[in-house]
Amino acid sequence: MTSAAATESTSTELVPSLPFDFDKLGVELKNDPGLNISDVLARLATIPPIDPDKPVKMASVVELVTGELMHAIEEIPDVFGKVKPPASRRVLNTTELAKLRAEKIQIDTAMKALAARKNEIHTMVSVHFDVVAEQQKGIDPTKTPTNKKGHYLIASPGNPERADVKDGLKYFTREKAKDTVEWSMDALLDLLESGKITRAEFRAITSTQAVIDLDKVKRVLTLKSKMPRFQEIVSQISTVKHGTLSINLR
Template sequence: MSNAALVPTYDFEKAAVALRQGNQDLGQLLAELATIPAPKQQGSTAVAVMERLGESLMEAVTRLPVVFGRVKPPKVRRSLNKTELTKLALERNAIDTAIKALNERKAEIAEMVSQHFDVVAENTGLAKPGETLRDKKGHYLISSPGSREEAPLDGSGQFFTRERTSDRADFSESKLKKLYEDGTISRADYLACTEPVKGRQISEAKLRAMLVSPKRRDRAAKILRLISDVKRGTNSINLRGSAS
């Protein structure tokens, strides 16, 4: 699932306090303390996918057993004859078609299960329509690393999960350089948050030091707002066993 860059509002005071207390990753910390608008949602594609899948999936699944494994590996090293090559081509085409159709069906299953998790989240108060952040497919971003959503399956020891990768704020060196070249920030500011490595590159250590300093925090905040892109972690649907 795609996450476009979003314009964030940061709580730099909390960031400074957290940085004083430990050696946290600056990009992850800022993402955790960022408030960003929800991206525009795309409509669900479940119905369209179902209609497209039905015929091609059944055709692929029906054809595959007929052509599968008809040509056995030669017992001695030799060239293949024309009949063998033709049969292998038919089998390969059937396999490719089946894989494509099955992958699409797998994605459709993930979409249906994610909708299930959305409804459960609304019913239990974990998500509120119009307020809780969603991804571009319209699914809630409420799970986090170490805290996943689960849907147990009766009697199987398995369960569906919805898991999400960490949020992250990435810092753009090209944006920072353009700010300096345009005169938006001074040379002193540019040098204050970069270090020389075959030219200059952003230094997280220097940015951390600027944020912790009461005198330099406002300058750091201005620069970080202009060069950072917050990308929310992405959801994934998994089928796990009891030990997963």
């Protein structure tokens, strides 16, 4: 329940935390009021660069070619697909179960090592893209946003980085998924309960069902009299989920 004090409270200054380019947002919304506010905010989000005092450590090399893996590779041709799917529903006999068990053990062993090696390949190629960006594109590591693994977020949906191979066949790309914005009704209620926003401000961006109304959010972000205040509020109740990076062959 909302306290009476919170209901009657006057608005208080929120801690400035503006993770979006609100100037560009206002221009875009005025030019096209039909834009999706979440999509625009995600695109105009500012991503802080990695802290230069906390450099990302390269992953330690793990020996993947183990005796267990080599044994699995040798065994798979002898056990793979020996039990065919029954033509009708029936109980498997003990011999079939034993063969399937032996097959699954070797497949699981090989797949675990292959998945680890695939991740290792992706890391190596992603580091390649990072170094190319620094050496050929003039990227400044102290000013360029990165993901949690320290790889540069310079690709964008539909605009991947590309590494050609000399044979002219398939090439590597580093692609970035679309950023999204998540809205938190709980965070908005917390602001109201703590008296940091007024009941009027709460109603200005919520529907009659007390949920965040994105059309109302768009409206207050284009009104000069309300813009600065609601830029702060929006910054407190929205979270940018940055699109993940992926390494692909195209």
